[in-house]
Amino acid sequence: MTTTQAAPESTAARDIEPAVRVRGLVKRYGGRAVVDGLDLDVRRGEVFALLGPNGAGKTTTVEILEGLRRRDGGEVRVLGEDPATGNRGWRARIGVVGQATGTGDALTVRETIEHYAVYHALAEDPDELIAAVGLTGSAGVRTAKLSGGQRRRLEVALSMQGRPELLFLDEPTTGLDPVARRQFWTVLERLRAGGTTIVLTTHYLDEAAYLADRVGVIDRGRLVDVAPPEEMGGELRRRSTVRWREDGGFRSVVTTEPVAVLRDLLAGGPRVDLPDLTVTRPSLEDVYLQLVGAAPSADVDTEIQGALR
DSSP: OHHHHHHHHHHHHHHHSOSEEEEEEEEEETTEEEEEEEEEEEOTTOEEEEEOOTTSSHHHHHHHHTTSSOOSEEEEEETTBOGGGOOHHHHTTEEEEOSSOOOOSSSBHHHHHHHHHTTOSSOOOHHHHHHHTTOGGGTTSBGGGOOHHHHHHHHHHHHTTTOOSEEEEESTTTTOOHHHHHHHHHHHHHHHHTTOEEEEEOSOHHHHHHHOSEEEEEETTEEEEEEOGGGTTTHHHHOEEEEEEETTEEEEEEESOHHHHHHHHTTTOTTOOOTTOEEEOOOHHHHHHHHTTSSOOOOOOHHHHHHHO
16 A cells, blocks of 8 residues: 555656756866856656757756766756766667768668667667658658758767657757758657757757747856746846937937836927837847847947937
């Protein structure tokens, strides 16, 4: 009776435990901290995109999570275990697609997948795996003749061969043309629909906005914000810019209350002329650039604001 009750509790605990839990992660090179006290949770079943400029610590963080690099401090749990001591059973539960293509050239797509299947105790059916990544029509093509996008899809197929619970993708669409990138996104959407947790690093903000349930921005080794793409930036995202032409130049107001600003501008009556009037909200790119210090903050124009209020 006791055993029967304990099993569901264990399963429930595993379901609510984050796929990735990081607290105070530190990694130093030559005395310089490239990851500096980073905290992160990735929920099970979500697509989490990690953004940041080159050298921000994204790849180092992901390699620590994968168990490929040792950390200098902090606590890390991936699927409930420490990657630094993860055994073969733990490694079988994760899939990894790095930045560089790693498939050989001599074998066909099907031969490649069948070749690597022997390394997994429970391998996916090759034909089902090929179909899942959209390579059925290229199953008999040698990998040397695949396009860049097809190679990336083959690498995802190989990473999914052992039915991993968690998939790491480090800038998987870098160098792909727009069509290939969109096709690759379709593959990731299928994986998410099947319940796979995905941690994705990318430099493409449209990719993060399209694929990710949540986005984390890392800068100088620290996580500066985590939110759904449409909420990234908090107060920054809620600001609107009201812009119009006046006296031969443009004037603008950055405000959280654009309707009130427009009402004040139009208070002179229906004949008030405001040429080239626009009201815009910051995009994910605008917010990202401010978070990483690549653009000046959009401060309210106090002179104009005071004249309007």
